[in-house]
Amino acid sequence: MQKVDAYKGLLKNNGLKNTKRRNSILEALAKSAQPITVDQVFLELQRNDVSINISTVYRILETLVSKDLILKTNIIGENKSLFELNQMDHKHHFICMSCRQMFAVDDCPFEQYGELLQSKMGFNVTGHKLEIYGYCQNCK
Amino acid sequence: MQKVDAYKGLLKNNGLKNTKRRNSILEALAKSAQPITVDQVFLELQRNDVSINISTVYRILETLVSKDLILKTNIIGENKSLFELNQMDHKHHFICMSCRQMFAVDDCPFEQYGELLQSKMGFNVTGHKLEIYGYCQNCK
DNA sequence: TTATTTGCAAATCTTTTGCATGAGG
DNA sequence: CCTCATGCAAAAGATTTGCAAATAA
Numbered sequence: 001m002q003k004v005d006a007y008k009g010l011l012k013n014n015g016l017k018n019t020k021r022r023n024s025i026l027e028a029l030a031k032s033a034q035p036i037t038v039d040q041v042f043l044e045l046q047r048n049d050v051s052i053n054i055s056t057v058y059r060i061l062e063t064l065v066s067k068d069l070i071l072k073t074n075i076i077g078e079n080k081s082l083f084e085l086n087q088m089d090h091k092h093h094f095i096c097m098s099c100r101q102m103f104a105v106d107d108c109p110f111e112q113y114g115e116l117l118q119s120k121m122g123f124n125v126t127g128h129k130l131e132i133y134g135y136c137q138n139c140k
Numbered sequence: 141m142q143k144v145d146a147y148k149g150l151l152k153n154n155g156l157k158n159t160k161r162r163n164s165i166l167e168a169l170a171k172s173a174q175p176i177t178v179d180q181v182f183l184e185l186q187r188n189d190v191s192i193n194i195s196t197v198y199r200i201l202e203t204l205v206s207k208d209l210i211l212k213t214n215i216i217g218e219n220k221s222l223f224e225l226n227q228m229d230h231k232h233h234f235i236c237m238s239c240r241q242m243f244a245v246d247d248c249p250f251e252q253y254g255e256l257l258q259s260k261m262g263f264n265v266t267g268h269k270l271e272i273y274g275y276c277q278n279c280k
Numbered sequence: 281t282t283a284t285t286t287g288c289a290a291a292t293c294t295t296t297t298g299c300a301t302g303a304g305g
Numbered sequence: 306c307c308t309c310a311t312g313c314a315a316a317a318g319a320t321t322t323g324c325a326a327a328t329a330a
Contacts, residue, residue, distance in 0.1 A: 017284060017329050053287045058320060072217045076269055079219040079294070080319060094263055105257065110270075113249040117272065121243070123234050125274040129216055130250075132257065134265040157304055157309060178294080193312045198295060219319070220294060
Protein backbone atom coordinates (compact mmCIF):
# COMPACT_ATOMS: atom_id res chain seq x y z
CA MET A 1 0.00 0.00 0.00
CA GLN A 2 1.03 3.59 -0.46
CA LYS A 3 0.23 7.03 0.84
CA VAL A 4 -0.49 8.91 -2.37
CA ASP A 5 -3.54 7.64 -4.15
CA ALA A 6 -4.74 10.84 -5.69
CA TYR A 7 -4.67 9.37 -9.18
CA LYS A 8 -5.98 5.90 -8.35
CA GLY A 9 -9.27 6.39 -10.16
CA LEU A 10 -7.73 8.05 -13.16
CA LEU A 11 -5.31 5.16 -13.59
CA LYS A 12 -7.96 2.49 -13.08
CA ASN A 13 -10.25 4.15 -15.60
CA ASN A 14 -7.50 3.80 -18.11
CA GLY A 15 -6.72 0.18 -17.40
CA LEU A 16 -3.52 0.94 -15.52
CA LYS A 17 -2.51 -0.42 -12.15
CA ASN A 18 -2.29 2.07 -9.31
CA THR A 19 1.37 2.23 -8.34
CA LYS A 20 3.43 4.56 -6.22
CA ARG A 21 5.63 5.59 -9.17
CA ARG A 22 2.74 6.40 -11.48
CA ASN A 23 1.04 8.41 -8.81
CA SER A 24 4.21 10.29 -8.02
CA ILE A 25 4.89 11.10 -11.63
CA LEU A 26 1.39 12.41 -12.19
CA GLU A 27 1.76 14.43 -9.02
CA ALA A 28 5.09 15.88 -10.15
CA LEU A 29 3.55 16.93 -13.44
CA ALA A 30 0.53 18.38 -11.70
CA LYS A 31 2.73 20.42 -9.41
CA SER A 32 4.64 22.02 -12.27
CA ALA A 33 3.23 25.03 -14.05
CA GLN A 34 5.24 24.18 -17.16
CA PRO A 35 6.18 21.10 -19.17
CA ILE A 36 9.22 19.38 -17.64
CA THR A 37 11.91 17.01 -18.87
CA VAL A 38 12.31 13.32 -18.04
CA ASP A 39 15.23 14.23 -15.85
CA GLN A 40 13.27 16.82 -13.95
CA VAL A 41 10.57 14.25 -13.28
CA PHE A 42 13.22 11.81 -12.11
CA LEU A 43 14.83 14.33 -9.76
CA GLU A 44 11.49 15.45 -8.37
CA LEU A 45 10.68 11.87 -7.36
CA GLN A 46 14.06 11.52 -5.69
CA ARG A 47 13.42 14.68 -3.74
CA ASN A 48 10.17 13.10 -2.56
CA ASP A 49 11.99 9.92 -1.53
CA VAL A 50 10.41 7.84 -4.24
CA SER A 51 13.13 5.57 -5.58
CA ILE A 52 12.77 4.97 -9.30
CA ASN A 53 14.87 3.99 -12.26
CA ILE A 54 15.22 6.42 -15.14
CA SER A 55 14.00 3.83 -17.62
CA THR A 56 10.86 3.40 -15.58
CA VAL A 57 10.30 7.13 -15.80
CA TYR A 58 10.51 6.86 -19.58
CA ARG A 59 8.16 3.89 -19.64
CA ILE A 60 5.57 5.47 -17.38
CA LEU A 61 5.59 8.73 -19.30
CA GLU A 62 5.18 6.86 -22.57
CA THR A 63 2.28 4.89 -21.12
CA LEU A 64 0.55 8.02 -19.87
CA VAL A 65 1.00 9.68 -23.25
CA SER A 66 -0.55 6.66 -24.98
CA LYS A 67 -3.59 7.03 -22.72
CA ASP A 68 -3.76 10.76 -23.47
CA LEU A 69 -3.36 11.59 -19.79
CA ILE A 70 -0.28 13.66 -20.45
CA LEU A 71 1.20 15.52 -23.44
CA LYS A 72 4.64 15.18 -24.99
CA THR A 73 6.24 18.32 -26.38
CA ASN A 74 9.63 19.73 -27.20
CA ILE A 75 11.23 23.10 -27.52
CA ILE A 76 12.45 24.14 -30.92
CA GLY A 77 16.10 23.22 -31.32
CA GLU A 78 16.31 21.12 -28.16
CA ASN A 79 16.31 17.41 -28.70
CA LYS A 80 14.67 16.17 -25.59
CA SER A 81 11.07 15.62 -24.64
CA LEU A 82 8.99 17.66 -22.25
CA PHE A 83 5.85 16.42 -20.56
CA GLU A 84 2.83 18.09 -19.01
CA LEU A 85 -0.57 17.04 -17.72
CA ASN A 86 -3.23 17.01 -20.39
CA GLN A 87 -5.59 19.55 -18.92
CA MET A 88 -8.04 19.53 -21.70
CA ASP A 89 -8.25 23.29 -21.66
CA HIS A 90 -6.39 24.48 -24.69
CA LYS A 91 -2.92 25.87 -23.90
CA HIS A 92 0.05 27.28 -25.74
CA HIS A 93 3.39 28.46 -24.50
CA PHE A 94 5.62 31.44 -24.58
CA ILE A 95 9.31 30.52 -24.35
CA CYS A 96 11.92 32.99 -23.20
CA MET A 97 14.98 32.90 -25.45
CA SER A 98 17.20 33.96 -22.61
CA CYS A 99 16.20 31.94 -19.53
CA ARG A 100 14.33 29.26 -21.48
CA GLN A 101 11.43 29.39 -19.11
CA MET A 102 8.05 28.48 -20.53
CA PHE A 103 4.93 30.47 -19.70
CA ALA A 104 1.44 29.21 -20.37
CA VAL A 105 -0.63 31.48 -22.55
CA ASP A 106 -4.32 30.95 -22.90
CA ASP A 107 -5.49 32.89 -25.89
CA CYS A 108 -5.32 31.05 -29.18
CA PRO A 109 -5.52 32.89 -32.48
CA PHE A 110 -6.04 29.65 -34.32
CA GLU A 111 -9.62 28.49 -33.90
CA GLN A 112 -11.53 28.73 -37.17
CA TYR A 113 -8.29 28.72 -39.13
CA GLY A 114 -8.42 24.90 -39.26
CA GLU A 115 -11.53 24.96 -41.37
CA LEU A 116 -9.78 27.11 -43.94
CA LEU A 117 -7.04 24.50 -44.33
CA GLN A 118 -9.59 21.75 -44.49
CA SER A 119 -11.31 23.27 -47.51
CA LYS A 120 -8.26 24.84 -49.15
CA MET A 121 -5.75 21.99 -48.87
CA GLY A 122 -7.91 18.96 -48.13
CA PHE A 123 -6.25 18.34 -44.80
CA ASN A 124 -8.08 16.70 -41.96
CA VAL A 125 -6.89 18.81 -39.05
CA THR A 126 -6.82 17.09 -35.66
CA GLY A 127 -4.70 19.45 -33.62
CA HIS A 128 -2.07 22.11 -33.59
CA LYS A 129 0.76 23.53 -31.59
CA LEU A 130 1.69 27.15 -31.26
CA GLU A 131 4.83 28.37 -29.61
CA ILE A 132 5.79 31.97 -29.16
CA TYR A 133 9.40 32.96 -28.70
CA GLY A 134 10.90 36.10 -27.27
CA TYR A 135 12.07 37.63 -24.02
CA CYS A 136 10.20 37.62 -20.76
CA GLN A 137 9.90 40.61 -18.47
CA ASN A 138 12.94 39.69 -16.39
CA CYS A 139 15.21 39.06 -19.33
CA LYS A 140 14.43 41.84 -21.75
CA MET B 141 37.99 24.37 -57.39
CA GLN B 142 34.56 22.86 -57.57
CA LYS B 143 31.62 22.64 -59.89
CA VAL B 144 28.83 23.91 -57.66
CA ASP B 145 29.27 27.52 -56.72
CA ALA B 146 25.66 28.55 -56.54
CA TYR B 147 26.01 29.71 -52.96
CA LYS B 148 29.45 31.28 -53.19
CA GLY B 149 28.19 34.82 -52.74
CA LEU B 150 25.82 33.94 -49.96
CA LEU B 151 28.62 32.24 -48.05
CA LYS B 152 31.09 35.04 -48.62
CA ASN B 153 28.58 37.66 -47.51
CA ASN B 154 28.36 35.82 -44.25
CA GLY B 155 32.07 35.47 -43.69
CA LEU B 156 32.16 31.79 -44.56
CA LYS B 157 34.56 30.08 -46.94
CA ASN B 158 33.08 28.69 -50.11
CA THR B 159 33.48 24.93 -49.86
CA LYS B 160 32.07 22.00 -51.77
CA ARG B 161 30.36 20.59 -48.67
CA ARG B 162 28.66 23.84 -47.70
CA ASN B 163 27.45 24.36 -51.23
CA SER B 164 26.13 20.82 -51.43
CA ILE B 165 24.31 21.07 -48.13
CA LEU B 166 22.63 24.32 -49.10
CA GLU B 167 21.71 22.74 -52.41
CA ALA B 168 20.25 19.68 -50.70
CA LEU B 169 18.12 21.88 -48.47
CA ALA B 170 17.05 24.02 -51.41
CA LYS B 171 15.97 20.95 -53.32
CA SER B 172 13.73 19.70 -50.54
CA ALA B 173 10.24 21.06 -50.17
CA GLN B 174 10.25 20.18 -46.48
CA PRO B 175 12.61 20.35 -43.53
CA ILE B 176 14.93 17.33 -43.47
CA THR B 177 17.00 15.52 -40.86
CA VAL B 178 20.77 15.50 -40.50
CA ASP B 179 20.78 11.97 -41.79
CA GLN B 180 18.78 12.87 -44.85
CA VAL B 181 21.23 15.65 -45.64
CA PHE B 182 24.09 13.21 -45.20
CA LEU B 183 22.53 10.61 -47.49
CA GLU B 184 21.66 13.19 -50.12
CA LEU B 185 25.31 14.27 -50.36
CA GLN B 186 26.39 10.64 -50.68
CA ARG B 187 23.94 10.15 -53.52
CA ASN B 188 25.57 13.14 -55.21
CA ASP B 189 29.04 11.67 -54.71
CA VAL B 190 30.08 14.28 -52.20
CA SER B 191 32.02 12.50 -49.49
CA ILE B 192 31.43 13.97 -46.07
CA ASN B 193 31.63 13.00 -42.44
CA ILE B 194 28.47 13.10 -40.36
CA SER B 195 30.07 15.38 -37.81
CA THR B 196 30.86 17.83 -40.56
CA VAL B 197 27.21 17.80 -41.53
CA TYR B 198 26.34 18.72 -37.97
CA ARG B 199 28.95 21.44 -37.88
CA ILE B 200 27.96 22.99 -41.17
CA LEU B 201 24.28 22.98 -40.30
CA GLU B 202 25.03 24.60 -36.95
CA THR B 203 27.12 27.26 -38.68
CA LEU B 204 24.41 28.02 -41.21
CA VAL B 205 21.84 28.29 -38.43
CA SER B 206 24.06 30.74 -36.57
CA LYS B 207 24.18 32.90 -39.69
CA ASP B 208 20.41 32.66 -40.06
CA LEU B 209 20.76 31.10 -43.48
CA ILE B 210 18.81 28.03 -42.44
CA LEU B 211 16.25 27.19 -39.76
CA LYS B 212 16.34 24.43 -37.16
CA THR B 213 13.05 22.81 -36.23
CA ASN B 214 11.69 19.63 -34.78
CA ILE B 215 8.50 17.64 -34.93
CA ILE B 216 6.55 17.28 -31.71
CA GLY B 217 7.56 14.10 -29.93
CA GLU B 218 10.52 13.30 -32.18
CA ASN B 219 13.88 14.06 -30.68
CA LYS B 220 15.91 14.94 -33.68
CA SER B 221 16.49 18.16 -35.52
CA LEU B 222 15.14 19.13 -38.91
CA PHE B 223 16.61 21.82 -41.12
CA GLU B 224 15.28 23.97 -43.93
CA LEU B 225 16.41 26.99 -45.91
CA ASN B 226 15.44 30.27 -44.34
CA GLN B 227 13.31 31.69 -47.10
CA MET B 228 12.34 34.79 -45.30
CA ASP B 229 8.74 34.38 -46.37
CA HIS B 230 6.87 33.32 -43.32
CA LYS B 231 6.04 29.59 -43.34
CA HIS B 232 4.34 27.06 -41.13
CA HIS B 233 3.81 23.36 -41.56
CA PHE B 234 1.07 20.82 -41.61
CA ILE B 235 2.25 17.41 -40.46
CA CYS B 236 0.41 14.22 -41.38
CA MET B 237 0.01 11.96 -38.36
CA SER B 238 0.01 8.91 -40.56
CA CYS B 239 2.82 9.33 -43.11
CA ARG B 240 4.66 12.04 -41.15
CA GLN B 241 5.08 14.13 -44.27
CA MET B 242 5.30 17.86 -43.75
CA PHE B 243 3.46 20.29 -45.98
CA ALA B 244 4.21 23.99 -46.12
CA VAL B 245 1.26 26.20 -45.37
CA ASP B 246 1.42 29.88 -46.06
CA ASP B 247 -1.41 31.53 -44.24
CA CYS B 248 -0.67 32.55 -40.69
CA PRO B 249 -3.42 33.40 -38.24
CA PHE B 250 -0.94 34.87 -35.85
CA GLU B 251 0.05 38.33 -37.01
CA GLN B 252 -1.29 41.02 -34.68
CA TYR B 253 -1.67 38.48 -31.89
CA GLY B 254 1.89 39.21 -30.78
CA GLU B 255 0.99 42.73 -29.80
CA LEU B 256 -1.71 41.43 -27.52
CA LEU B 257 0.84 39.33 -25.62
CA GLN B 258 3.21 42.24 -25.50
CA SER B 259 0.74 44.43 -23.68
CA LYS B 260 -1.04 41.75 -21.70
CA MET B 261 1.91 39.73 -20.40
CA GLY B 262 4.87 42.05 -20.92
CA PHE B 263 6.58 39.65 -23.28
CA ASN B 264 8.89 40.85 -25.99
CA VAL B 265 7.84 38.60 -28.86
CA THR B 266 10.54 37.86 -31.44
CA GLY B 267 9.06 34.92 -33.28
CA HIS B 268 6.69 32.00 -33.20
CA LYS B 269 6.17 28.54 -34.54
CA LEU B 270 2.86 27.03 -35.58
CA GLU B 271 2.39 23.41 -36.44
CA ILE B 272 -0.82 21.84 -37.57
CA TYR B 273 -1.41 18.15 -37.14
CA GLY B 274 -3.86 15.85 -38.86
CA TYR B 275 -4.23 13.62 -41.87
CA CYS B 276 -3.32 14.50 -45.42
CA GLN B 277 -5.47 13.71 -48.42
CA ASN B 278 -3.77 10.40 -49.14
CA CYS B 279 -3.92 9.14 -45.59
CA LYS B 280 -7.35 10.14 -44.39
C1' DT C 281 -1.87 -16.72 -8.69
C1' DT C 282 -1.30 -14.18 -12.79
C1' DA C 283 -0.59 -10.35 -15.51
C1' DT C 284 1.53 -6.10 -15.10
C1' DT C 285 5.12 -3.19 -13.48
C1' DT C 286 9.76 -2.11 -12.28
C1' DG C 287 15.00 -2.36 -11.90
C1' DC C 288 19.17 -3.11 -14.02
C1' DA C 289 22.43 -3.35 -17.55
C1' DA C 290 23.37 -3.04 -22.07
C1' DA C 291 22.27 -1.35 -26.58
C1' DT C 292 20.92 2.25 -29.71
C1' DC C 293 20.41 6.70 -31.62
C1' DT C 294 21.55 11.62 -31.96
C1' DT C 295 24.74 15.06 -31.20
C1' DT C 296 29.22 17.09 -29.61
C1' DT C 297 34.18 17.56 -29.02
C1' DG C 298 39.46 17.30 -29.40
C1' DC C 299 42.92 16.99 -32.23
C1' DA C 300 45.50 16.35 -36.45
C1' DT C 301 45.28 17.02 -41.36
C1' DG C 302 43.68 19.49 -45.49
C1' DA C 303 42.02 23.31 -48.30
C1' DG C 304 40.44 28.28 -49.37
C1' DG C 305 41.59 33.13 -49.82
C1' DC D 306 51.09 31.22 -45.48
C1' DC D 307 47.64 31.48 -42.19
C1' DT D 308 43.25 30.76 -40.85
C1' DC D 309 39.34 28.18 -41.22
C1' DA D 310 37.18 23.67 -42.61
C1' DT D 311 37.01 18.82 -42.40
C1' DG D 312 37.79 13.79 -41.01
C1' DC D 313 38.16 10.61 -37.56
C1' DA D 314 37.55 8.56 -33.31
C1' DA D 315 35.88 8.91 -29.01
C1' DA D 316 32.68 10.88 -25.66
C1' DA D 317 28.39 12.53 -24.14
C1' DG D 318 23.45 12.84 -23.78
C1' DA D 319 18.75 10.96 -24.52
C1' DT D 320 16.04 7.07 -25.15
C1' DT D 321 14.93 2.07 -25.78
C1' DT D 322 15.04 -2.84 -24.91
C1' DG D 323 15.51 -7.72 -22.93
C1' DC D 324 15.12 -10.18 -19.15
C1' DA D 325 14.53 -11.35 -14.37
C1' DA D 326 12.54 -10.00 -9.98
C1' DA D 327 8.81 -7.59 -7.54
C1' DT D 328 4.10 -6.18 -6.93
C1' DA D 329 -1.03 -4.98 -7.67
C1' DA D 330 -5.37 -6.96 -8.17
